[in-house]
Amino acid sequence: MTFDQFLQYIFSGITSGSVYALTAIGFTLIFSATHIINFSQGQMVMLGGLGAVALHRAGLPLWACFLGAVAAVTLLSTGLERAAIRPLLRKGVLAQIIATVGAAFVLETAAMVAWGREALSLPAFSGETPLVVGKATIIPQTLWVLGLTIVIVVVLQVFYRRSLFGTAIRACAVNPTAARLQGISYQKVVLFSFALSGAVSAAAGVMITPISFMSYSSGALLGLKGFAAATLGGLGNPLGAVAGGYILGIVEALGIGVVSAGYKDAIAFVILLLVLFLRPAGLLGARVVNRH
């Protein structure tokens, strides 16, 4: 592999890594508030992409498609919490996780009915003319994906670290009962976490659709890779999710170069298995400091 090829694979890895990172953040946001693994996360990404396609067909400008799709999936995700998660609060986390698996099938089937089976695309946000870096090329959409991902991650960090409600959400993740004793509404935190998770996932879906197309069935694989990335980074740790997403994206891209494109999807699962065997808490697994 020449250096230029290497660079090319890295660019491609960063693009898909951004999407995995955002999907992983989606998992993390819900997991840290509720300990639920939302198996319909990938379908939220898919619906973000297809939702934007639908709005674009309706003649809306791209930025409006982006915002509209994000808003719609945010609403859908809060609806999922209300309809499928909250009623199962007393049944325990396992029942809630199974409900998300059910939701994944429902959403996928609904998407197939609404959009059909073929893969759909969106125009790139700002043209298709590739930029040349050395002998490698980079399409402008990659920069959009990377830039928007950075913006989302920074905004989330500021929100969770600096705002009182963000701090309250982190407190809920540590100790829900103690959080309630401070007057924090746990239900509100859970609902908000689903909303935010839906928004982030949908944004990932809209951004990637111009590059890699989107069909009703794309969600499952995106969800599994986002889950692998989240596990790699240590579930519950948003910065870990970002790191996990980029590591996965880049390793996968280099794997295509070194091994074969046929093994692309297998790489994510090999990584997932290795993490689970060797370091179940993930690379940046949430370390809880507590002295008794």
Added chain:
Amino acid sequence: MLELAGIRAGYGRIEVLHGLDLAVREGEIITIIGANGAGKSTLLKALSGVVKLSAGSVTFRDERIDKFSVEQIVQRRLVQIPEGRQLFGPLTVRENLALGAYSRRRGAVPVAQRLRRIFALFPRLEERLDQQAGTLSGGEQQMLAIARALMAEPLLLLLDEPSMGLAPLVVRDIFAALRALNQEGLTMILVEQDARIALSLAHRGVVMERGRFVLEDSARALLENPEVQAIYFGQRESNLARREAKPGYGELSPGRREADRGHQEVSHGLSLETTWADDQGEGA
């Protein structure tokens, strides 16, 4: 200020509180003493809404609160410091305090001023503002737990075992702070396994056995009550002394065996004598 009438509560089908009546007056400290498993913590959880009542009523400042959610009860300024402190360990001291004020972001006193009052009471917290709460010493954690509750501007403070796992000197500091807060007018319900130190702080005491109140009197009278001394002041002897067979062990209340086990778990043992002696020295 607070009235309990015939409250019953428990977990699932197991009833733990079998009909409790109690009236708490404004400005007083009332302590509930009893063995491990007597239902003391469950009672506080029921008052805070964490455990729902199956019968009876709780009236706080002329308002029925027993159907309220945990959050609504905190907003009424009935604030609990739960057993084991339950701080947000990975969060900083500053963040823990900020969350304490969550239910009263716009209270009678601005948040910044509340913080200043707390630092006057616990200067060590100010030094540790940006440290993770989980890395504080046990005593500092208890101070932070109290401080966090004070941020909610409580009218009635529920304390569940504030002395748990702390060194005697630290317990003395904590109880001195509680006394100072009470002198400023804060009403408290104090649940303690360490009956002696609890009664030395409180105005009134209630003895709880197996989910029922069996005795209610002034703290002074309970301190001098031979039966209470015999059953609940077991920790005055060292663990070693208690391990030796004592005649008449089984003649006392059935609660005693549990009481002793509880004290061993807390394992204050011999050292508590110092605390008590010191407290008496202060004229407590």
